[in-house]
Amino acid sequence: MRNTYKFLSGIFACGVGGLCIWGSLDFDLGQLRNMGPGFYPLMLGILTTILGISILILPVSEDEAKRDAILKSSLLEMKTHIRPWLCVAGGFVVFIIIGVYGGFVPATFMLVFICALGDRENTPVSSLVLGIITSIFAVSVFYYAMRIQFPLWNWG
Amino acid sequence: MLDNLWLGLTTALTIHALTYAFVGVLIGNLIGVLPGIGALAAIAMLLPLTYSLDPTGALMMLAGLYYGTSFGGATTSILLNLPGTAQHAVVCLDGHQLAMKGKAGAAIFMAMFASCIGVICGIVIMTAMSPLVVAIAFKFGPAEYFSLMLLGLLAASVLSVGSPIRGIIGILFGLICGTVGTDVTSGAIRFTFGLQGLVEGLSIVALAMALFGVAEVYKNAGVLKSGNLISKTVSRKSVRPNKKEIKQSVGAMARGSLMGSLLGALPGTGGVLASFISYATEKKLAKDPSRFGQGAIEGVAGPEAANSSAAITAFIPTLTLGIPGDAVMALMMGALMIHNIIPGPQLITEHPSLFWGLIMSFWIGNLMLLVLNIPLISVWVRLLTVPYRWIYPIVIFLIAIGAYSTNNNLTDVGVVAFFGILGYIAARLGYEPAPVILGLVLGPLLEQNFRRALKISHGDISVFIGRPISASFLLIILVMLVAMVVIHIRKKTINNS
Numbered sequence: 066m067r068n069t070y071k072f073l074s075g076i077f078a079c080g081v082g083g084l085c086i087w088g089s090l091d092f093d094l095g096q097l098r099n100m101g102p103g104f105y106p107l108m109l110g111i112l113t114t115i116l117g118i119s120i121l122i123l124p125v126s127e128d129e130a131k132r133d134a135i136l137k138s139s140l141l142e143m144k145t146h147i148r149p150w151l152c153v154a155g156g157f158v159v160f161i162i163i164g165v166y167g168g169f170v171p172a173t174f175m176l177v178f179i180c181a182l183g184d185r186e187n188t189p190v191s192s193l194v195l196g197i198i199t200s201i202f203a204v205s206v207f208y209y210a211m212r213i214q215f216p217l218w219n220w221g
Numbered sequence: 222m223l224d225n226l227w228l229g230l231t232t233a234l235t236i237h238a239l240t241y242a243f244v245g246v247l248i249g250n251l252i253g254v255l256p257g258i259g260a261l262a263a264i265a266m267l268l269p270l271t272y273s274l275d276p277t278g279a280l281m282m283l284a285g286l287y288y289g290t291s292f293g294g295a296t297t298s299i300l301l302n303l304p305g306t307a308q309h310a311v312v313c314l315d316g317h318q319l320a321m322k323g324k325a326g327a328a329i330f331m332a333m334f335a336s337c338i339g340v341i342c343g344i345v346i347m348t349a350m351s352p353l354v355v356a357i358a359f360k361f362g363p364a365e366y367f368s369l370m371l372l373g374l375l376a377a378s379v380l381s382v383g384s385p386i387r388g389i390i391g392i393l394f395g396l397i398c399g400t401v402g403t404d405v406t407s408g409a410i411r412f413t414f415g416l417q418g419l420v421e422g423l424s425i426v427a428l429a430m431a432l433f434g435v436a437e438v439y440k441n442a443g444v445l446k447s448g449n450l451i452s453k454t455v456s457r458k459s460v461r462p463n464k465k466e467i468k469q470s471v472g473a474m475a476r477g478s479l480m481g482s483l484l485g486a487l488p489g490t491g492g493v494l495a496s497f498i499s500y501a502t503e504k505k506l507a508k509d510p511s512r513f514g515q516g517a518i519e520g521v522a523g524p525e526a527a528n529s530s531a532a533i534t535a536f537i538p539t540l541t542l543g544i545p546g547d548a549v550m551a552l553m554m555g556a557l558m559i560h561n562i563i564p565g566p567q568l569i570t571e572h573p574s575l576f577w578g579l580i581m582s583f584w585i586g587n588l589m590l591l592v593l594n595i596p597l598i599s600v601w602v603r604l605l606t607v608p609y610r611w612i613y614p615i616v617i618f619l620i621a622i623g624a625y626s627t628n629n630n631l632t633d634v635g636v637v638a639f640f641g642i643l644g645y646i647a648a649r650l651g652y653e654p655a656p657v658i659l660g661l662v663l664g665p666l667l668e669q670n671f672r673r674a675l676k677i678s679h680g681d682i683s684v685f686i687g688r689p690i691s692a693s694f695l696l697i698i699l700v701m702l703v704a705m706v707v708i709h710i711r712k713k714t715i716n717n718s
Contacts, residue, residue: 070651077652088412100671102409109393109396120387126384129651136649152442153439153613157641176618176621177615177618178614181611184613186610215625
């Protein structure tokens, strides 16, 4: 299919629907008068898959053609996105891991530091400064003023 | 009726009540601007402070907190595309676009103004029609709730720019996300992949911030050509909406307020449903629907009026029937009970000054918000001129901590991270986030009401058509679907000829 946008769009919907159907079969379906936990997700999954297939089958609409052009042109620029994407996603992962083992302060600092490094125009020094400023703000507002339940430091 | 309003005014306008309302509004506004920290967290944190106060003061402060945070949530939706609550997800759609065009001031001002109008309308309907509204609410059984929600969901599919099928699929995605967690009826634990943090289900706040906020960061980080979010330079004039914009919004505010007042009385989901249906209505009624999603001011005015009036009428079931509509109302009820005031039908007769004072304080509080925020608007707008490369790491942090603070659970941060990526991919493939959020909010209730209705009717599916109110909702759905198909076919034949 030449319209990549349409293809990926339909596959995405079918994928989610399919996974939903697969997961819901683990549960008791029951009957209409006494529905089990699996009934509703099964129906949702089937409906989603049907609509996903209809996206794949139906003829290309004007909107889909437009969006395909946009998608294809932005695929060329994908390289500039990779660094920020990795840094933001990585920042979240680091926040969670350090949040468990290190505490609120290091987690906040590392999150902001790593995210900031995602933008080519941010130098390591400016990211460091941003991280420190945010950590100070975070601790004073969230920990002291709002009493959030998150240990500040968690070594050991 | 008028003497009730007068009683309310005299209660609410005492220095005592005004001070507490002001404190509540101020703190609520400041907290509400922090994304993810909404009314629930703010009220929970500040509730202990109210124990030592008298009932009137305590309630004034809590009410001030409630809409202070709501308003703060509207501000972040517009400035940063970060909805603090599900009701504000719709405001992101056009509000943020307006902000990016340098019109954040107009959008924020209109949001405040529309809220005020919505509150007034809600108060009027509440005073005039309270018993009627209660009577209607009594007629709503599970079948009616199901059909109404289905109608709301379908209306929301209209929100998807360009492709109604993808809008419906978006809703289905949201409904599927809603099945994650413990099934209330049977106790089975679905789709949690072994994660303890998901047993309660996916957090709406986490998902809203992921699909709107994180996806937006993925879109913009590192690649914004202008270095900041605004594509044009901000002029002094854009701090207020201009006459044309106000004129466009008047109808939206009126319709939104009406819809919100009626839907708010339905416990639980009134506000969210009202804001989505208001948006969909405005889009349908506009002369040029393609403006929506690009910065149509009615897309901010209508939904804001709707969810503010819904917030007022949501007090009806809470205070008169003792049925809290959502967690925030439940906390308010708890606060009342701590002061030995039992919500229920006798509340209005036994404590009239409290009830009416509370109602009027909503209006006064909204005025306070307006006054408080007018000078702040230019500050907010300036915020957007800060280079984006400094803004987005802080935004990501606020999202992470906002997600964490809903349940003190790092799993929610994981949810945000995961759905941020998924949401970005889905958005590129044409699946807009707003229908997903509505699906997530209404999903569990939809299922519960469906199963309940069928259980009561012993598996007889014609119950949905048999009962008149439910049947009329389903009929409207049918008409809408047919209209959508007909319009689609007509467009095709016009294009072909």
